[in-house]
Amino acid sequence: MTAQPTDDVAVALRGVRFSYGNGATWALDGVDLTVRAGERVCIVGPNGSGKSTLSRIVAGLAAPDAGTVTVLGERVFDGDAGPDPDAYRRARRGIGAVFQNPEDQLVTTVVEDDVAFGPENLGIAHDDIGRRIAEALQAVDMTESRAADPTVMSGGQQQRIAIAGTMAMHPAMVVFDEPTAMLDGAARAEVMAVLDSLQARGVTIVHITHHADETLRADRVIRMESGRIVSEGRPRRDDAARAASADQPHPPADGGDEPQPDSEPIIAVEHVFFTYPGQTSPVIDDLSLNIARGETVALMGHNGAGKTTLARLLCALERPDDGSITVAGVPVALARGNRSDTVRERRSGAAGTGHVRKPRMASRTQRRALRQHVGYVMQHPERQLFADTVAQDVAYGPRNQGLPEAAVREHVEWALQLLRIGHLADRSPFALSGGQQRLAAIAGVLAC
Template identity: 45%
Template sequence: MAAASNSHIDSQGGAVVRLSHVTLRYGDACALDDVSLEVPRGQRVCVLGANGSGKSTLASVICGLLAPDEGDVELVGEAVCAGGEPDLEAYRRARRGLGLVFQNPDDQIVTSVVADDVAFGPENLGLPRDEIRRRVERELKRVALTDYARADPSRMSGGQRQRVCIAGALAMEPQVLVLDEPSSLLDVRGREAILRVMSRLTAAGTTLVHVTHFMDEALQADRAIVMRAGRVVLDGAPREVFCSKNAELIDELGLEMPFELRLERARRALTAGGGAAKTAGAAGPVAAGRGVAGRGAGDARSNAAATAEAPAQASATAPLCSLDGVGYAYTPRSHALEGASFQVREGECCAIVGQTGSGKSTLLRLLCGLEAPDAGTVEVAGATTATKRGRRAVRHQVGYVMQHPERQLFAQTVEQDVTFGPRNMGLPAAEVARRVDHALDLVGLGAKKGFSPFELSGGQKRLAAIAGVLAMEPRLLVLDEPTAGLDPRGRTRLRELVADLRAHGVTIMQVTHSMEDAARADHVVVLDQSHVIADGTPTEVFSRANAGKLHACGLGLPRPLSYARELEDAGAPALGDPLTIEELAAALGPLAGAGDAASAAGDDPRDDGPRNGGPRSNVPEEVGA
């Protein structure tokens, strides 16, 4: 162990984080492999990479939660680890200047009252009571949870709990703040506000290390670090990392380019394939995009949803799920749902969207027969959930993947976990084995069947939980934020999986904060403050007539649609209502030449078109409720 007297090191050049040849292993697995980097004071760093690439482990080392097996670590002027030997006293001193927001908020919340949880860190710093109260009030206001100060976090939505954790970290006023996927469970308004908070923190001198799977968030950082198998493979300004010469490597790593460069690629594909002519009147190109380009890999809606025949077929089928005047309250003053009514037909893919705390997860629990409504009726496959017998019948028809999949994982291996459901159905061993192998192959975890589910990354745990439900071959598959925590490749795989299941007649209902995922559905239901405020096809729900309503409740539009409308507002010809990048590319037409977009190495993708893919909404400075 390093001597305490040698543990304090001046921050040469303003660096507050130094890692030198750091290696960290979990058993035989190498999570970090000879990583060396420095982070200057006040820098905003985004850490990118596929699930399992070592991002969260790196975050844990930087915030002082993990000590490496090899290498040196210096944090906020303290030499906390030398040659793989931790200095526990130096770690104790350093942690006073370090903050962390975990990927899963339930790993961080320690009390049963929101205000007490936010106060927990400042209290452990030994701050005066008045200062603690001031910080708690300030941070609750910053994350728009002032009205929830006395609430029980366990009764709040996942997004609200995530904001509690962010407030608690900010209340400690750390020199270095590490955020591991802080916006994964937040709605559009919440995500934008958290990004604004980050900008203000770095302007005030706070160093931020931001782990994310959203490439467009990285564009707002000073620096982007891309990891693969525990190693840093790209490190530089975002404009350098996302330049065209790295496009092939970005694809290979399972990531994606920012929106504007993906749009450029789609338009170049039209050029190479002799695609639609440039838009004059939008109907032709947009229609072509929906019929052909709209079914491209990854960004496509399901074939059934992308063709003209599918809506007619869906409307001809009987409702599989029906809600009529449904109400539910956790307490007499806390109404999670009021008067909710809509139907989902057999074979449809239905997206449920709404700001955090609007009642989405409660709605799913009612549909799965886990709760009985206080008012109204819920019917699934002909069974009502008003009685215990009816709820049991419903549970035989429904597969439910919860918001936090680790709550569903329990066995020693992934294979045993996925086997549990089919085996309890009394199926023959050969059929159980077939279903397990098929489900694991569908989610891309066939090679992980012998691993412990608790050794998987957050995104892989989600896929393992989905596999366990798919192995039971449910009639209705219910997914609560299925893409949260997944890398771009995982999100693409899940979208393709949903499209495949939909094509095989499985009815899909998913809660999502992604308007792009909602745009790929057949049917969209919008919740706001426990009420259904919109219900229809994506084109109907995201129409101009509903734009103000969606903005008022903290939601946005699909990126291609908001991009097109800003271009139109700036004087471009009418582009129709493109809901996917392929539709938008078809509406804009193929590129005339290499100079039409930021394709040259070193060009900044942020300078090509509307920043962040659409109009900037006038959201409040605090995070939306």
């Protein structure tokens, strides 16, 4: 049975404004929002529109600069009086928050300790904590993994444990900021099923998402732009269907304007094996693949399938246990003609036992040549950011390649325009929304 939203108010924001820069610009610019107890609300909108900022205010993790904020019956912020620390403390006891990156939310290496962390901090009695752990793990279908190590689990499992940790605090409301952003389709479905079950139990849910199909079960979808709420309404089935079909690979349309790839491969991978140290089975198991110059290829697969490992191998950031890789004419790895029975040895984890010699890797000069051809945008590109401004960060790569200053400026300008972040050029890369940081880091790679 699904619990219905009640008339009680869980969140009431009036005239809320928030600035990261002493009022120079407003991340939230006059937001009025009411969420009823038991309601499931989705917040959508473009990068930098203020969704995460709003979610932190709703979760009691940040105070605004102006307006009033009432959460779970506590008037935590009042424009005239400012924040009320005691009210914040009381309100937070009833609020859980789950964010994008599952790894960042794990605090221990044993599932049940992780789930116990929140209730222990609330000072819940020991016996009661045991009961809560059992309940929460059952709710996310992870009972069997009670004693396991969450740090080596898939993203979907880790996210379910993070949610269990929140549920064990018996929150009246949970704020989710893109909880499925890092997950594959199956793991995403697991997490959405947990949200459905929270909804059925009458927990208030505020959920930020860029996936229209995740909004289907919401009571209300709120759209933000430039720090304001611009529309709200029921979820729309046609939006969700369009988004779901965009997630699937499509065969290319005939006769498009796309440049046709050459038949000559620019990337050639032959019989490559790779096993991480300490693991018994290979992540990359006899992989052969050709990619033609000009071709656009999407590598898809479940969490843990080896996509990132393959990308790192292509960039000479990992050394294969066997096989050859050539990229743009550079021999990234060259097999040393091991005997054919090495396949069996690789599969049985014999890597590094001395039976087989690892491929020869590219020399330093060859690697330098490789860097001129390959730009690598990592899974968390925002972690590559380091300079004082976005423009300086983007300029680092081309400058490092020895381009003259005029050309560096041209490359930077081009990359910023391409990603439509010219307006962020003088901002600190650390003072941006999650999506904006990602775009800035990608610009840095493209500018090279």
